[in-house]
Amino acid sequence: MVVKDCQLGKNVNIIEPVNLYNCKIGNNCFIGPFVEIQKNAYIGDFSRIQSHSFICEGVTIGKNSFISHGTMFTNDLFDSPDINSWIMRKTYVGDNVRIGSNTTILPVKIGDNSIIGAGSVVTKDVPPNCIVAGNPAKILRKLGD
Amino acid sequence: MVVKDCQLGKNVNIIEPVNLYNCKIGNNCFIGPFVEIQKNAYIGDFSRIQSHSFICEGVTIGKNSFISHGTMFTNDLFDSPDINSWIMRKTYVGDNVRIGSNTTILPVKIGDNSIIGAGSVVTKDVPPNCIVAGNPAKILRKLGD
Amino acid sequence: MVVKDCQLGKNVNIIEPVNLYNCKIGNNCFIGPFVEIQKNAYIGDFSRIQSHSFICEGVTIGKNSFISHGTMFTNDLFDSPDINSWIMRKTYVGDNVRIGSNTTILPVKIGDNSIIGAGSVVTKDVPPNCIVAGNPAKILRKLGD
Numbered sequence: 001m002v003v004k005d006c007q008l009g010k011n012v013n014i015i016e017p018v019n020l021y022n023c024k025i026g027n028n029c030f031i032g033p034f035v036e037i038q039k040n041a042y043i044g045d046f047s048r049i050q051s052h053s054f055i056c057e058g059v060t061i062g063k064n065s066f067i068s069h070g071t072m073f074t075n076d077l078f079d080s081p082d083i084n085s086w087i088m089r090k091t092y093v094g095d096n097v098r099i100g101s102n103t104t105i106l107p108v109k110i111g112d113n114s115i116i117g118a119g120s121v122v123t124k125d126v127p128p129n130c131i132v133a134g135n136p137a138k139i140l141r142k143l144g145d
Numbered sequence: 146m147v148v149k150d151c152q153l154g155k156n157v158n159i160i161e162p163v164n165l166y167n168c169k170i171g172n173n174c175f176i177g178p179f180v181e182i183q184k185n186a187y188i189g190d191f192s193r194i195q196s197h198s199f200i201c202e203g204v205t206i207g208k209n210s211f212i213s214h215g216t217m218f219t220n221d222l223f224d225s226p227d228i229n230s231w232i233m234r235k236t237y238v239g240d241n242v243r244i245g246s247n248t249t250i251l252p253v254k255i256g257d258n259s260i261i262g263a264g265s266v267v268t269k270d271v272p273p274n275c276i277v278a279g280n281p282a283k284i285l286r287k288l289g290d
Numbered sequence: 291m292v293v294k295d296c297q298l299g300k301n302v303n304i305i306e307p308v309n310l311y312n313c314k315i316g317n318n319c320f321i322g323p324f325v326e327i328q329k330n331a332y333i334g335d336f337s338r339i340q341s342h343s344f345i346c347e348g349v350t351i352g353k354n355s356f357i358s359h360g361t362m363f364t365n366d367l368f369d370s371p372d373i374n375s376w377i378m379r380k381t382y383v384g385d386n387v388r389i390g391s392n393t394t395i396l397p398v399k400i401g402d403n404s405i406i407g408a409g410s411v412v413t414k415d416v417p418p419n420c421i422v423a424g425n426p427a428k429i430l431r432k433l434g435d
Contacts (some may be wrong), residue, residue, distance in 0.1 A: 101217040104392040104409035119249035119266030122407030188324035246362040264411030
């Protein structure tokens with residue numbers, strides 16, 4: 001298990017093997033096996049990162065959010081003219097967000113309480129309180145409607 | 146390698162690292178590296194779970210089925226009003242089923258002999274002897290047609 | 291970390307845990323954690339295989355290409371009438387190719403300099419200098435247009 005130079009809150013439960021480095025993880029978080037979290041990523045209190053997920057530099061996840069298995073975040077839109085350099089993009093996930101398994105998250109903002117269906121590819125911002133799904137992900141409905 | 150409180154059949158070949166706990170695996174199965182299998186999941190004789198796959202609680206897989214790399218099963222439709230609780234849904238995969246790589250399987254029944262194309266998101270039951278693919282997965286044709 | 295019977299070039303940086311066997315990796319490559327590379331796969335100089343990716347037998351990757359996190363290659367179209375045998379298909383990725391995260395690559399040829407969007411399912415050959423995305427992946431535009 002590699003956990004290197006991380007700021008870990010209280011009661012963080014980490015299932016090995018993982019690869020976490022220079023990231024900040026809040027209190028009462030769960031980190032499943034086969035997870036990588038890169039430098040300068042931030043996971044808020046009570047959030048859970050399930051197995052096989054990848055959280056890259058530039059990602060901020062709020063409180064009490066649930067990131068299911070095999071979720072891949074990205075921070076590079078391949079828009080650098082030089083393949084050997086890149087422009088780092090940022091992603092913000094709000095509080096109480098649920099992201100389904102095998103989901104791909106481009107650099108976007110996902111609002112509080114929203115739900116991302118399993119297998120989605122999220123290419124645009126998601127407002128709060130929405131359910132989205134598909135490739136590319138589209139809004140299916142607002143919560144409460 | 147973590148294999149904890151599992152019922153393993155004869156001639157089970159496990160490639161480390163894995164995270165298997167409280168699950169039941171039949172005879173002559175193969176389990177690839179970076180696989181997690183949760184409690185109360187069942188894998189039938191001669192079935193093969195390839196690398197990077199996640200088999201959750203509530204999943205039953207039949208005999209001689211082939212689960213390719215990076216397949217993610219799910220058991221939560223995010224339909225609990227409380228983000229901190231959930232309703233466990235079940236998934237049944239029949240015998241002689243082939244599931245392609247990077248596939249997402251919502252809680253459904255997949256009939257015997259069916260084939261799921263790589264990269265599919267399976268949101269509905271799949272009858273026996275069918276080929277399905279896409280997001281969401283649709284029936285392309287029946288085997289033998 | 292399992293690295294067994296591989297031909298490794300100079301300055302190859304491997305982040306454990308990985309499962310690499312009987313493959314050939316060129317000079318100055320990067321191999322991230324939770325990666326499996328099978329026998330007879332070939333990775334060209336300066337290419338980078340990011341975490342959670344699976345490179346199977348039959349895959350040849352050129353020089354200076356970037357394979358993002360969770361990319362799954364395949365070599366079996368499930369077209370063998372006998373579930374217990376299979377026909378091995380080949381995949382060629384050119385030089386300076388960028389493949390986005392959580393992408394599924396069927397057995398195809400991907401031309402030099404092309405870009406594959408994150409979450410794509412690539413079912414057909416991709417010409418050089420193209421941007422493709424989607425499930426199934428379609429050409430969005432040519433580079434330079």
